[in-house]
Amino acid sequence: MFKLEELKRYQVHVVDQATERITITDSMAERHNVLIQTIMQKNGTPNQAVATSIFMRRYGFFIAALLYLRAHNKMWDGPLDKIFLFPIDDSLSFQVEAHYMREAQEGDVALIIKKYGKVVVDTMSEKGKISKVTLWENIWGYVLWMYSQTNTKQATLDLDELLKDRVWQPEMRKSMFAPFLRGRTVKEAQIEFKRVTCCLYKELPTMDACPYCPLHHSK
Helix, strand or coil: CCCHHHHHHHCEEEECCCCCCCEHHHHHCCCHHHHHHHHHHHHCCCCHHHHHHHHHHHHHHHHHHHHHHHHCCEEECCCHHHCEEEEECCEEEEEEEHHHEEECCCCHHHHHHHHHHHHHHHHHHHHHCCCHHHHHHHHHHHHHHHHHHCCCHHHHHHHHHHCCHHHCCCCCCCCCCHHHHCCCCHHHHHHCCCCCCCCCHHHCCCCCCCCCCHHHHCC
């Protein structure tokens, strides 16, 4: 039986009453510079683009968590200003309130992509001066991993829907996830994950190109 505690795998903590105060909305508006500067200081990040990529890789966990809920016929349907950033060590987790939880319904996959994905990707891309494609791939990596661990019938249906253009339209022209497969099947991509874009982690002082980085494979 599905339990909300399982969302902790995706760094999402469901609580009755949030104790944090910084939200996703804040991170896209008046608190954006504070968030990015904090990430830069903690990680030795050289610029805003890298810091933004770090943040969006973490946010990929949240999108994966929403799709995980959907795969179990549940949905968290709160506003962006009720997604709280929860600092843990040198990273970030998320805190959301349980009363926004409901049963899943038709259209939730599109809702997740547009309400929680597109708005954040577009804003962070503009503010961080980094490609939207890179930020969507940051999310895709965790979404692909989540589906490799989730074997419900609904998960299969949802993943198929995410790879079709119609669920992204009209706000976006086509699926932002499908091109990352590069002609491979989902199973092939899960077995040997390879990125199309570089997430810029190699720019951190203690990091090199990831094994799945396109720059790594081009050497």
